[in-house]
Amino acid sequence: MKNRIRTREERNAMIRTLTATAAALALTTVPALAELKIGSIVELSGPGAAAGTNFRDGVRMGFEEINADGGVLGEPVAITEYDSQTDPQVSRAMVQKAIDDGVVAITGTVFSSSTVVNMLVAKQAGIPQFTGSEAPSITGMGNPYIFRTAFGSQKGVPKMAKYMAEEMGVKKVAVVWANTEFGKGGHESFLKEAEAHGFEIVADLPTEQAQTDFSADVVKLKGIQADAAFVYLTEEESARFLREARKQGVTLPLVGETTLIGHKVIELAGDAANGAMGHVGLTPDANIPAMTEMVEKFKAKFNYTPDHNAIKGYTAAYTLKCVAEMVGEADSQAIADKMHGLTLTVAECPGVLMDVSWDETGEMSRESFFVEVQDGKQVVKAILPPN
Structure with missing residues (x-):
């Protein structure tokens, strides 16, 4: 069979097609911009949904601000959210899924009954976990990868x-x-x-x-x-x-x-x-400029007043950012190691809102407040020192 003689227009069309194909193939070989993966595992349904949603939104806002300011070590943060359904066994499965998805750290859960179960999975994988739970047993089990976002009861x-x-x-x-x-x-x-x-x-x-x-x-x-x-x-x-x-x-x-x-x-x-x-431990009604600013930004973004769980989530995001930058790498083990015995001040890490310390067990210490509810607001009656 004789080859058909192509017109100039046909030859140009073929060249354009081959050029586009080559360009597409070239793009697939260019590595995408690296992302720091964080797993946000909280109670988005079930009896813990109110607390979990607040925590989730605090984490979201924190990392959105961090990304807008250049990310962590120049890399954007990618958050994947997982619903624990306020069920300990579901939360355990979600932690494992987050680990399978390649997260560097985990934020959550809030309910202690879930955290005491799922933190063992994160521990086995060597993934630092920033929990909103307050049961004393959580930091009393010798887990070097668990860290509070508010001190325990x-x-x-x-x-x-x-x-x-x-x-x-x-x-x-x-x-x-x-x-x-x-x-x-x-x-x-x-x-x-x-x-x-x-x-x-x-x-x-x-x-x-x-x-x-x-x-x-x-x-x-x-x-x-x-x-x-x-x-x-x-x-x-x-x-x-x-x-x-x-x-x-x-x-x-x-x-x-x-x-x-x-x-x-x-x-x-x-x-x-x-x-x-x-x-x-935390109140949006405290007369602390950094806290007040965070609360106003949160209200503008989500159209509701944040509670202590939202502040926990927000400070977890900034703790991760600051610690990763202190160690110079977004490495799970390096972050966990640095957290033990660490103090972060507002001067060096403004997003934590108040000066805060962690001991060798991952327990937190900082100032807190005694309040009374008056006319629908928390009125601070006393500032209580760290213990």
Whole structure:
């Protein structure tokens, strides 16, 4: 068969096609810009969704700011989000998936019952994990890859109990607590402090995770002669409890940790949250310029007021950035090694918002606050020193 003689137009069209093909092949051989992969594993559904969404949004905003400022060590940060569904075993699977996806570090989870399970997977893989959980057991298990974004209840509860004894004159206390990994940690910490301060425990009322009806618990509380009640429940449970307490006319001072008087609780409980008081490691209402700026940016971006979980997520992002740049590489082991015994100041790492330290177990230490809810806001009554 004779070759057909092509016209000039046909020859030019063939040249253009071959040129485009060669260019496409060349592009596939050019390496893409490297990305620092972070796994954000939080409670986006289930009973922990309020806390998890706040934490997730804090992480998002932090890394978006970091990327806008050039990333980490000149590389952009890529965040992949995984829903733990507030289920410990699902969270474990999500941590493994994040590791399989090649993450350098993990942020989350928030619920302690999930973290005590999933952190073992991250530990085995040598991946540093920045958790929002507060159960004492988390930093008591000898895991060199776990780091808090807010100190555990074993550090917060002593501050709160000291204030109750010295400033409120409390002698008799009723205790209402969630019978979960999270609740057990706070309960045990409070009983230890109650003994140290000479509190008489006049009632001990355990509840269940995601409990919806607190009417019977409040009835019991009303029949008890006490100076105050220590309430240690999750945000959603606390809101239900406060509404029921208001409905039944409880006048007893209700004192707790962040999960009793956090902004999500205030939003859910409405006026029923007024008068509740307690210790918070972080509050958007603190008169700290860096905190105020972060809160205003968050509100503008997400159209809601961040709670302590959002601040935890935000500071986790900046902690990762600053530590990676201190060691000079986005290496999981180097980051974990540097975190032990580390202090970050606002002067050197503004995104952490407050000067903060971590000990050899990954436990955190910094100033915190005792607040009372007034007119839907946390009013700072005292600044409490690090311990």
